[in-house]
Amino acid sequence: AQSVTQPDIHITVSEGASLELRCNYSYGATPYLFWYVQSPGQGLQLLLKYFSGDTLVQGIKGFEAEFKRSQSSFNLRKPSVHWSDAAEYFCAVGPSGGTYKYIFGTGTRLKVLA
Amino acid sequence: DAMVIQNPRYQVTQFGKPVTLSCSQTLNHNVMYWYQQKSSQAPKLLFHYYDKDFNNExxxxxxxxxxxxxxxxxxxxxxxxxxxxxxxxLCATSRDQGGYTFGSGTRLTVV
Structure with a gap:
């Protein structure tokens, strides 16, 4: 069955520190992979996506993610976190079941300490 | 700017009283989705339209x-x-399998 796991429910980092958010997936083929960010009371904003090609993907707001097929992972990274990065982050994988649907992880809530 | 717009941002309705939430898009995407998201949970797909074809979960x-x-x-x-x-x-749109564009969401309160 297709699934996506975000092992960390909450992560706290200090402003200026580096960040890595984990995402592991189970999928029968090479999936499409996404990271979204959600600020409180807002919709989800696409940070970056991987379809094929270079396994290191650059996104908006200084984020990047690396697709590692051998580890079934698509971890999100940022070298230096800003206070405005505090939000909830969702990994998504798909498409699911031959449709246009994507499966979302349960999210990681990031807290940034000043 | 092309976007997905949801109205209203906040909706309060009475228990048992029908309510309608709306979503519009200027992206000309062929697929539209409705998700329900409860506090601290992942979005849950309710249904989607591929063009005019309705797909219920x-x-x-x-x-x-x-x-x-x-x-x-x-x-x-x-x-x-x-x-x-x-x-x-949350309303979202996509052009086939190209990933979603989300609206800002409608927060529904039932009293």
């Missing part, structure tokens, strides 16, 4: 319905809202 309650009168608009109708239907409702 197996576990979406009958209380939830949707209409897509044209490419640009999609509506979510909740026929008899219960307290458990209080949530953020």
């Amino acid at each position: 197996a576990d979406t309650p009958d209380n939830f319905q949707s209409r897509r009168p044209n490419t640009s608009f999609c509506f979510l109708d909740i026929r008899s809202p219960g307290l458990g239907d209080a949530a953020m409702y």
Whole structure:
């Protein structure tokens, strides 16, 4: 069955520190992979996506993610976190079941300490 | 700017009183989705339209319905809202499998 796991429910980092958010997936083929960010009371904003090609993907707001097929992972990274990065982050994988649907992880809530 | 717009941002409705949430898009995307998101949870897909074809998720309650009168608009109708239907409702669009563009959501409160 297709699934996506975000092992960390909450992560706290200090402003200026580096960040890595984990995402592991189970999928029968090479999936499409996404990271979204959600600020409180807002919709989800696409940070970056991987379809094929270079396994290191650059996104908006200084984020990047690396697709590692051998580890079934698509971890999100940022070298230096800003206070405005505090939000909830969702990994998504798909498409699911031959449709246009994507499966979302349960999210990681990031807290940034000043 | 091309975007996905949801109205209203906040909706308060009475228990059992029908309510409609709206979504419009200027992206000309052929697929539109409705998600329900409860606090601190992942978005849960309710249904989606591929062009005019409606696709309901197996576990979406009958209380939830949707209409897509044209490419640009999609509506979510909740026929008899219960307290458990209080949530953020997110509309999203995509061009086939190209990833989603989300609206800002409608926060529904049931009183």
